[in-house]
Amino acid sequence: MTSRNLDIVAIGDALVDVIATCDDAFLDRHGLPKGSMQLLEPAAADALYDAMGSAREMSGGSAANSMAGASAMGLSTAFVGQVADDQLGQIFAHDMRALRVQFDTPPVSDGLPTGRCLILVTPDAQRTMNTCPGASHQLRADALDEDLLASARIIMLEGYLFGPEQPRRAMERAIAIAHRAEREVALTLSESVCLPGRKENFIGTVESGGIDLLFANEDEVLQLTGRGDLDGAIGELARSVPTLVITRGPAGALAFERGVRTDVPAMAVQKVIDTTGAGDLFAAGFLAARCKGRGIERQLMTGGIAAAEVISHFGARPVADLKELVKL
């Protein structure tokens, strides 16, 4: 089942997105801070689902979206994540494979259903995410295929899985495997990592040299460092990881690599429809250019192009021909 010489293997949440539009008043009524991500218990997720509008369903999950994008840009990719043996799990697995992302994690059949992310998109194109992780957070460390991970140039980990204990152990095992095989470990920071009680674990991992490449947005950097000044926070974090990449929404993106800062502007987008997946596709583009041996500026620019595509329509996975758009 293992492919040799993959570009990237990602480990992350295996979710189906349930996407509906709503107005600001709906978010207020349900106490949902716009643009945030919260984890919901099943009963709370069902109550929110009952209240929200008619929806469309599309496979999602942050790192899974990144692999969908990287595969669309011509990379050989695999994804590791936990679904249940149910209809949403079948949808998730189908979509991964249809996008030529190797996906062999066997479904679990004795626990929670496949995870869902209830995504509310407001008229200003902001997404507010409400994740009911279900089976996704039941990923076990022994579900990882060591040969598969060691075969990839880059191992990409998703911050959301770094929070809860069971999948965090899988992430820690993945880091150990990757470093034994001398692979680069990339991680996307998430609010989930930055919660009190979880942050310390994560900072310990960073400071012990576990992360080679860290993706974060400005809010996440402030939350993780606990600092109020962005430049100071970025500087502090840049000393802990060889490559730090910060996405800044309409202000573009920047990287610190071996002490050198590179900034790029955001790509122009005619009309922003739904910002879901912007960070995921940015990471996909960045890593695609990196795997093709392009320089850091080109890596940032390619991330920007992929992010611009995904925010121009509903859903967190590309619909346009990304390979043509990025021309690596």
Add this chain to the structure above:
Amino acid sequence: MTSRNLDIVAIGDALVDVIATCDDAFLDRHGLPKGSMQLLEPAAADALYDAMGSAREMSGGSAANSMAGASAMGLSTAFVGQVADDQLGQIFAHDMRALRVQFDTPPVSDGLPTGRCLILVTPDAQRTMNTCPGASHQLRADALDEDLLASARIIMLEGYLFGPEQPRRAMERAIAIAHRAEREVALTLSESVCLPGRKENFIGTVESGGIDLLFANEDEVLQLTGRGDLDGAIGELARSVPTLVITRGPAGALAFERGVRTDVPAMAVQKVIDTTGAGDLFAAGFLAARCKGRGIERQLMTGGIAAAEVISHFGARPVADLKELVKL
């Protein structure tokens, strides 16, 4: 659970659409005539799903789409259709209720899964539908709530359910209830009705005065009458039903009502993306104007406006504010 004085109650397939794009070569390889609808056995549906691209899921079903549209235009509606007690069934029920369409048919839990329609959209915006009806064709005549049906001005029946024996009995009971309550019975013709061995049943129903209002497209009229000349076929059918409405795609639509023919042109659409649901939303607009007491020309025009909206994006249900668009 019954609402009083509904505008329309529809009975039809309860399906979740699984929508992917493909090229013409894919249709050829799988022997699928472009623009057609075929019924698939579960194994054949699974094989086609495995072969098709990454998809988005949205609640569908022809008459259910019509009710979604009619509700969006301000009508009070209900839908009767059979889902299973599974995740796709929950999605279908959620979306109906979120659109304020009353939906109380209890799910079945001991048979087939909720039905799916695998929809392949080619670059020319044509849809090719591959329906695996599942639980949907297990609708039983005794699942109909007589009070609910008798409370509506119009009872709308879906041709797809008129083919197979079990749901056909439900349709026949619905016709009997409607006529006892002196309600108008509308039916959307479908290829499914026109198959050899089924056609005779249907023609019998029409000729016994069971159908007051018949929606059909040109192909369906030719298939049902078995004639080669369209005008002759339309004329023949118009003698059997008090109101006959024919949709003609980009050529517009026409109605024969009490011997008088009315033609309207199609609405202009900037870019046709996906023709799925065009007929369903035409029926919704037509019936919405009819329930509001508008004349036949306005009924046809309103159908055209609703159809134009739904073909301008992916999916068979409206996304724009139909009430604003049609201003009844």
